[in-house]
Amino acid sequence: MKVYELLLQVIQMNIQEDIRKQIVQELKINQASQCPHVVVCYHSFYHNGAISLVLEYMDRGSLVDVIRQVKTILEPYLAVVCKQVLQGLVYLHHEKHVIHRDIKPSNLLVNHNGEVKITDFGVSAMMANSMGQRDTFVGTYNYMAPERISGSTYDNKSDIWSLGMVILECAIGRFPYTKSEDQQSGPSFYELLQAIVGSPPPSAPPDQFSPEFCSFVSACIQKDPKDRSSALDLLNHPFIKKFEDKDIDLGILVGSLEPPVR
Numbered sequence: 001m002k003v004y005e006l007l008l009q010v011i012q013m014n015i016q017e018d019i020r021k022q023i024v025q026e027l028k029i030n031q032a033s034q035c036p037h038v039v040v041c042y043h044s045f046y047h048n049g050a051i052s053l054v055l056e057y058m059d060r061g062s063l064v065d066v067i068r069q070v071k072t073i074l075e076p077y078l079a080v081v082c083k084q085v086l087q088g089l090v091y092l093h094h095e096k097h098v099i100h101r102d103i104k105p106s107n108l109l110v111n112h113n114g115e116v117k118i119t120d121f122g123v124s125a126m127m128a129n130s131m132g133q134r135d136t137f138v139g140t141y142n143y144m145a146p147e148r149i150s151g152s153t154y155d156n157k158s159d160i161w162s163l164g165m166v167i168l169e170c171a172i173g174r175f176p177y178t179k180s181e182d183q184q185s186g187p188s189f190y191e192l193l194q195a196i197v198g199s200p201p202p203s204a205p206p207d208q209f210s211p212e213f214c215s216f217v218s219a220c221i222q223k224d225p226k227d228r229s230s231a232l233d234l235l236n237h238p239f240i241k242k243f244e245d246k247d248i249d250l251g252i253l254v255g256s257l258e259p260p261v262r
Contacts, residue, residue, distance in 0.1 A: 034091075035088055035095075037084045037091065037117050038091060038119075039056050039109060039117045039119040040055065041054070059111050059112055059259055060110045060255075060257060060259060061260035062110070062260075063166065065260045066170075066253075069257050069258065072173040073171065073253075075171070075209065075243075076243050076246060077250055078170060078171060079248065080116075081108075082163075082234070082239070083240050083244075084116035085108060085116055085163060086163075086235050086240070089103075089156075089159055089163070092156075093159070093230075099155065099156045099159060100120075100162075103118070103163055103166060104143045105170070107119050110250070112254060114253070114254060141189070141193065142177075143162040145157070145161035146196050146197045149193050149197050156230075157226075157230070158225065160228045160234070161221060161225070164216075164221040165202075167217065168203075168204055171204060171209065171217075172208075177192055201222065210242075212239040216234070216238075216240075219237060220234070
């Protein structure tokens with residue numbers, strides 16, 4: 001008999017009762033995801049002011065845990081990560097018709113087999129949909145697209161900006177708006193928001209990375225969402241295609257790491 005490891009996530013919901021019921025109902029509809037690159041929610045229930053989610057357990061934690069140990073991820077492995085996340089985003093954007101709104105390293109989970117899966121799409125998407133469609137401030141500002149910070153209308157291209165920021169961070173070993181590897185020298189909250197909205201977007205250093213990788217990052221991190229590629233388009237980007245026939249095994253990298261503290 002196969003034994004499944006599960007994770008229980010509890011989320012306090014200080015919102016109106018009718019909205020809570022709607023979120024629980026919509027989470028039930030979204031259980032048993034048909035996409036192998038989205039973490040499965042096996043069950044959800046509401047009790048005593050909190051929603052509890054029974055989730056698929058990813059035994060190597062998130063990209064945060066990976067970066068903490070390896071410092072940077074090499075391009076071949078990044079291509080494998082990107083492809084799997086993009087497949088998850090294609091599912092969310094084109095089949096489920098939802099915007100994740102909170103793509104960040106801690107929401108991209110990995111297991112010892114080298115599988116990468118998106119998590120938290122249900123809660124972030126359902127909360128935003130329930131509280132006013134696409135004009136709510138749901139998500140982590142560090143990885144948030146300029147149009148969201150400025151309060152403009154946004155669509156699924158905002159997730160693409162966030163993905164570009166995550167992948168660039170994994171490549172250079174620091175948050176892209178941090179000036180050096182010393183994380184203490186990063187911008188303040190307001191400086192960061194101003195930089196995301198008003199300054200040129202960050203890019204991959206061309207003297208350190210391949211033209212394909214630099215092009216991929218640029219295709220994601222464009223100030224105008226109309227200039228960003230879609231998840232479907234990015235699956236055919238030369239950076240992804242470059243390593244598809246190379247049999248890169250991400251499991252070798254993450255399988256050698258210490259598992260996160262449970």
